[in-house]
Amino acid sequence: MNHFPQAWGRPRDDIYGAYDHSHFQTHGPGGPNQHTQRPIVTGTSVVAAKFKDGVVIAADNLASYGSLARFTDVKRLRKFNDQVVVGFGGDVSDMQYLNRILNSLDIRENYSNPENPLNAKNLHTYLSKVMYKRRSDFDPLWNHLLIAGLDGESKPFLASADLLGTTFSSPTLATGFGAHLAQPILRKTIPDEASVANVSEEEAVKLVKECMKVLFYRDARSMDRYSIAVIKSEGVDLKEDEKLENQSWAFAEQIRGYGTQVN
Numbered sequence: 001m002n003h004f005p006q007a008w009g010r011p012r013d014d015i016y017g018a019y020d021h022s023h024f025q026t027h028g029p030g031g032p033n034q035h036t037q038r039p040i041v042t043g044t045s046v047v048a049a050k051f052k053d054g055v056v057i058a059a060d061n062l063a064s065y066g067s068l069a070r071f072t073d074v075k076r077l078r079k080f081n082d083q084v085v086v087g088f089g090g091d092v093s094d095m096q097y098l099n100r101i102l103n104s105l106d107i108r109e110n111y112s113n114p115e116n117p118l119n120a121k122n123l124h125t126y127l128s129k130v131m132y133k134r135r136s137d138f139d140p141l142w143n144h145l146l147i148a149g150l151d152g153e154s155k156p157f158l159a160s161a162d163l164l165g166t167t168f169s170s171p172t173l174a175t176g177f178g179a180h181l182a183q184p185i186l187r188k189t190i191p192d193e194a195s196v197a198n199v200s201e202e203e204a205v206k207l208v209k210e211c212m213k214v215l216f217y218r219d220a221r222s223m224d225r226y227s228i229a230v231i232k233s234e235g236v237d238l239k240e241d242e243k244l245e246n247q248s249w250a251f252a253e254q255i256r257g258y259g260t261q262v263n
Contacts, residue, residue, distance in 0.1 A: 045178030120149030132165025
């Protein structure tokens, strides 16, 4: 018998011929299907808030390879039409796959029904079904999506869909660490749906930018360059290379509470 452990209990190749290893294949015919078990290159938080005339949404431009800040120019906001912007958190390759789906959908809708484009509520329903179908196939898309824009009545719309197909709507939403760090800031100004009518575009933009600054300082997987979009009835104003203003680590000298205190 052969003394190699992987060949124990099998006939010797030099006498009976080479052994058929096809049943060990992990890819191709005869092997099991391989699904993504965990995201590799990921984007972090997406932050969004409603105001009286529309929605503001923002996401930084960093895609991390594990803990390495590998790609610094990844745009994670996708303008679908003049009424909708989709923000992607999570796996970048799955984001690119969803972007191809959205491109196909956009082309099909422009040819078949150009007079009545899909609104944010329509697109959220569609994407939630896509996410739930992939979850049901045990091959989820490792993303958390925020769909921001206007509904069929030209009212602000903001909702989310995650890799399980779970959906919910709120006047303020955030993914990733933003759900812990940005949401408390957003809810101070916009605690409920009734308060949206009292928030102007300028206040909402300032609020979201403040959240992006907090995330830059507190979330190790973020950076100071980001994309921000404002969706109103007039259309989408998308800026993809904004930079945080006046960020500085000088305040670190004033922090007390870690290590030995000298004064």
